[in-house]
Amino acid sequence: MYMPEGKRRLAREDWVEAALAAVAEGGVAAVAVEPIAARLGTTKGSFYWHFPNRAALLEAALAAWEERTTTAVIDEIANATEDPAGQLRTLIVRVIEAAEGDRVGPALLAAAGQPAVARAIDRVTRARVGLIVTVFSRLGFPLAEARSRALLAYSAYLGHAQLAHSTEGVLPDTAADRRAYLGDVMSVLTAGARPGTAGNARTADARRRTSDN
Amino acid sequence: MYMPEGKRRLAREDWVEAALAAVAEGGVAAVAVEPIAARLGTTKGSFYWHFPNRAALLEAALAAWEERTTTAVIDEIANATEDPAGQLRTLIVRVIEAAEGDRVGPALLAAAGQPAVARAIDRVTRARVGLIVTVFSRLGFPLAEARSRALLAYSAYLGHAQLAHSTEGVLPDTAADRRAYLGDVMSVLTAGARPGTAGNARTADARRRTSDN
DNA sequence: GGTCAACCATACGCGACCGTATGGTCGCTG
DNA sequence: CAGCGACCATACGGTCGCGTATGGTTGACC
Numbered sequence: 401m402y403m404p405e406g407k408r409r410l411a412r413e414d415w416v417e418a419a420l421a422a423v424a425e426g427g428v429a430a431v432a433v434e435p436i437a438a439r440l441g442t443t444k445g446s447f448y449w450h451f452p453n454r455a456a457l458l459e460a461a462l463a464a465w466e467e468r469t470t471t472a473v474i475d476e477i478a479n480a481t482e483d484p485a486g487q488l489r490t491l492i493v494r495v496i497e498a499a500e501g502d503r504v505g506p507a508l509l510a511a512a513g514q515p516a517v518a519r520a521i522d523r524v525t526r527a528r529v530g531l532i533v534t535v536f537s538r539l540g541f542p543l544a545e546a547r548s549r550a551l552l553a554y555s556a557y558l559g560h561a562q563l564a565h566s567t568e569g570v571l572p573d574t575a576a577d578r579r580a581y582l583g584d585v586m587s588v589l590t591a592g593a594r595p596g597t598a599g600n601a602r603t604a605d606a607r608r609r610t611s612d613n
Numbered sequence: 614m615y616m617p618e619g620k621r622r623l624a625r626e627d628w629v630e631a632a633l634a635a636v637a638e639g640g641v642a643a644v645a646v647e648p649i650a651a652r653l654g655t656t657k658g659s660f661y662w663h664f665p666n667r668a669a670l671l672e673a674a675l676a677a678w679e680e681r682t683t684t685a686v687i688d689e690i691a692n693a694t695e696d697p698a699g700q701l702r703t704l705i706v707r708v709i710e711a712a713e714g715d716r717v718g719p720a721l722l723a724a725a726g727q728p729a730v731a732r733a734i735d736r737v738t739r740a741r742v743g744l745i746v747t748v749f750s751r752l753g754f755p756l757a758e759a760r761s762r763a764l765l766a767y768s769a770y771l772g773h774a775q776l777a778h779s780t781e782g783v784l785p786d787t788a789a790d791r792r793a794y795l796g797d798v799m800s801v802l803t804a805g806a807r808p809g810t811a812g813n814a815r816t817a818d819a820r821r822r823t824s825d826n
Numbered sequence: 827g828g829t830c831a832a833c834c835a836t837a838c839g840c841g842a843c844c845g846t847a848t849g850g851t852c853g854c855t856g
Numbered sequence: 857c858a859g860c861g862a863c864c865a866t867a868c869g870g871t872c873g874c875g876t877a878t879g880g881t882t883g884a885c886c
Contacts (some may be wrong), residue, residue: 408881409833427723429642434873445834454874510640510723512779525780544862548797551776551784552769559771563764566725567738571764591804608681623863647843657845658864666845 407474410442412450412460419461424503431458455516462520465504470524474531484538485593487587490537492553496582499561506561529554538594553589624653625663625673632674637716641724644671668729675733678717683737687744697751698806702756702799704748707767709795719774742767752806766802 417441430511433447433454440446451457477491499505511517532553536546563571572581631653635643646660646667653659664670690704712718724730745766750757776784785794 411703426660427640429640432873433875443835445836448875449833457719498725507723509775509779510720513639518779521779522781525776527784529783535776545797547799548794551794552798552801555770555776556768557772558775559768559773562722562771562775563738565769566722566731567765568735570738570742581761584758586767588765588801588804591801645843646845656865658866660864661845662863667843 410440410446410450414440415447415450415457416460416464420465420601421502423461423465423507427507428429428458428514431461433457459516462508462516465508466520466524469498469502469505470527474527477531478534484535484540485590488535488539488590491532492557492582492586495557496560499557500564502561503565506565509558525554539590543591549589556585556589623653623659623663624691627653628670629659629673629677629684632670633678633717636674636678636720640728641671641730644674646670655787672729675721675729678721679733679737681719682711682715683740690744691747695712695755697748698803701748701752701803704745705770705795705799708770709773710768713777715774716778719778722771738767752803754806762802769798 405553418436419431422432422436422439437443437447447457451460473491473495477487480487480490482490486572508517508521509598512521529550530551533543533546536549536553537543539546543584560571572578628649631649632644635645635649637653644667646657649662650656660670664673686704686708690700693700693703695703721730721734725734742763745763746756746759749762749766750756752759754762773784784789
């Protein structure tokens with residue numbers, strides 16, 4: 401739960417942070433002016449100076465979320481100089497870890513009924529799926545299959561995030577088990593890649609696993 | 614949107630149906646007594662005769678959802694006499710279709726913060742994952758790998774449902790494309806099954822595709 | 827140290843929803 | 857057809873959140 405330090409006056413950004421925290425904890429419906437004001441130790445008077453209304457706060461929060469969970473990641477991966485198999489692994493590991501610690505995404509998916517939320521989700525989804533298609537293409541899959549696998553991979557990611565947050569104990573819980581599970585997933589998703597382009601993911605994974613920890 | 618026919622008096626069950634419809638359209642928060650009463654063409658007076666309070670309605674709706682989306686399906690699949698590959702295909706096709714037409718599941722996942730919702734999700738998740746593990750075992754995978762693949766498959770299912778509801782146009786949209794995509798998914802998820810137990814999913818799929826349509 | 831803009835507190839009216847109270851109305855059954 | 861239990865309508869008080877209005881504070885700068 402976000403809480404600015406000290407007793408200084410608040411900036412627009414403080415409200416955005418608090419709104420994201422509220423989404424994480426209570427869903428989009430929890431983006432409510434008065435409760436958030438209370439949590440920030442202030443009142444509505446402050447809020448309505450920085451924003452015209454509740455919807456504007458939500459919009460700002462969505463934009464912030466979009467920026468930091470997608471735009472930033474895509475820049476990083478798309479420009480990476482690693483080999484494609486390494487890119488995929490980087491992507492998966494980074495993104496799965498992020499998903500497990502972040503409740504905002506699932507909460508937003510839930511509220512896809514609201515137009516503002518739907519628009520943000522739409523943009524993020526297309527950007528992410530596009531990125532994954534690129535990675536699978538670089539791995540040597542023809543475009544049609546890259547698309548299928550990208551959709552499967554992204555679906556799995558979304559579902560994984562849900563599972564991580566909703567049902568304690570279905571996903572493997574020790575660090576070793578998690579790593580092994582990720583390895584299995586990698587190898588299932590990349591099995592059949594054209595050799596010579598990127599090699600077999602399972603062996604690549606095994607190689608890495610012995611050296612980096 | 615549920616609406617009982619005629620002007621007859623209402624039963625408890627009518628309220629439960631209407632509540633599920635409300636969840637589908639507006640999320641758990643939309644399970645509100647007065648709006649639902651209005652939609653049913655009645656008033657709170659009726660509601661508070663059938664239920665002690667709002668929470669009881671939610672509980673009843675969750676129970677109904679749990680029963681029809683999980684218990685029933687599991688009975689059907691687990692007792693099927695089909696070969697394992699056919700069971701998996703049946704499961705996937707049936708369940709994916711159901712997921713695309715049903716907004717209740719995603720809406721509930723969103724509200725996993727509420728204890729009552731969390732409990733229902735927990736039970737449903739474990740039951741479903743357990744079923745899928747069984748199917749993969751019958752396909753010839755050793756238990757550990759069956760578990761990994763089941764989790765991957767279930768994650769993919771959850772994510773697929775999200776995608777189907779949130780982002781128009783990312784998933785393939787013609788019937789043929791969808792069938793092809795499902796085939797791809799099947800073959801990725803089952804690749805490497807011990808031969809002789811169930812055969813190769815892709816060829817099984819292709820065989821079927823030529824004959825059933 | 828006065829001034830002006832940035833920032834915040836308080837009070838108010840409004841609507842949505844919850845749950846209770848109380849008095850109908852319906853329809854079966856004797 | 858009287859009566860009783862099932863079912864429903866209406867009115868009420870309470871809470872919570874939105875948005876507006878209006879009048880403080882605060883602090884940089886002259």
